[in-house]
Amino acid sequence: xxxxxxxxxxxxxxxxxxxxxxxxxxxxxxxxxxxxxxxxxxxxxxxxxxxxxxxxxxxxxxxxxxxxxxxxxxxxxxxxxxxxxxxxxxxxxxxxxxxxxxxxxxx
Amino acid sequence: xxxxxxxxxxxxxxxxxxxxxxxxxxxxxxxxxxxxxxxxxxxxxxxxxxxxxxxxxxxxxxxxxxxxxxxxxxxxxxxxxxxxxxxxxxxxxxxxxxxxxxxxxxxxxxxxxxxxxxxx
Numbered sequence: 001x002x003x004x005x006x007x008x009x010x011x012x013x014x015x016x017x018x019x020x021x022x023x024x025x026x027x028x029x030x031x032x033x034x035x036x037x038x039x040x041x042x043x044x045x046x047x048x049x050x051x052x053x054x055x056x057x058x059x060x061x062x063x064x065x066x067x068x069x070x071x072x073x074x075x076x077x078x079x080x081x082x083x084x085x086x087x088x089x090x091x092x093x094x095x096x097x098x099x100x101x102x103x104x105x106x107x
Numbered sequence: 108x109x110x111x112x113x114x115x116x117x118x119x120x121x122x123x124x125x126x127x128x129x130x131x132x133x134x135x136x137x138x139x140x141x142x143x144x145x146x147x148x149x150x151x152x153x154x155x156x157x158x159x160x161x162x163x164x165x166x167x168x169x170x171x172x173x174x175x176x177x178x179x180x181x182x183x184x185x186x187x188x189x190x191x192x193x194x195x196x197x198x199x200x201x202x203x204x205x206x207x208x209x210x211x212x213x214x215x216x217x218x219x220x221x222x223x224x225x226x227x
Contacts, residue, residue: 101152
């Protein structure tokens with residue numbers, strides 16, 4: 001199985017800050033990686049697909065990059081409504097696997 | 108409007124069975140793969156399994172943790188997918204989500220989740 005790691009596991013930042021989360025796959029997954037946002041008590045929401053493509057309706061302050069084994073997710077200017085846990089997710093190989101998540105809150 | 112609505116969750120004893128349903132509307136259900144993802148309280152997301160569409164032979168796949176115990180099926184005439192869970196263990200306690208595998212190769216729509224509690 002492909003193992004996904006994320007760092008940091010949590011972070012605290014100020015409104016307007018640039019926030020970066022990294023995700024690493026245990027083997028090459030090309031660009032078969034998505035990013036999801038999950039707010040407490042809610043289902044996850046797709047933000048980025050194919051590593052770098054913004055899902056329709058998602059604010060442009062969210063972005064993703066990377067390929068192979070190393071990926072980055074960025075919030076260019078953190079907003080109060082971005083408080084959530086963010087997960088990377090590989091779909092290159094079955095079983096699909098998620099990263100452990102990164103909890104983002106406001107300092 | 109696309110909707111996925113799970114039902115069937117509840118309390119079950121270890122070793123018992125439960126069948127979850129995922130009723131879909133607002134899109135061509137028969138053309139979409141459906142995945143199940145679960146989340147234990149305070150924990151991360153865990154992929155459970157998936158069923159593909161008829162053109163893809165309704166192919167199923169499962170996580171190792173549930174393989175041989177869980178079965179995913181679908182009834183396209185009812186726009187509904189199912190997760191049959193047998194030989195349940197306490198570690199299967201979680202909120203179970205059904206989700207659509209969308210054209211952008213991501214989970215673009217999710218249900219609200221249904222809680223399964225395995226406890227004596």
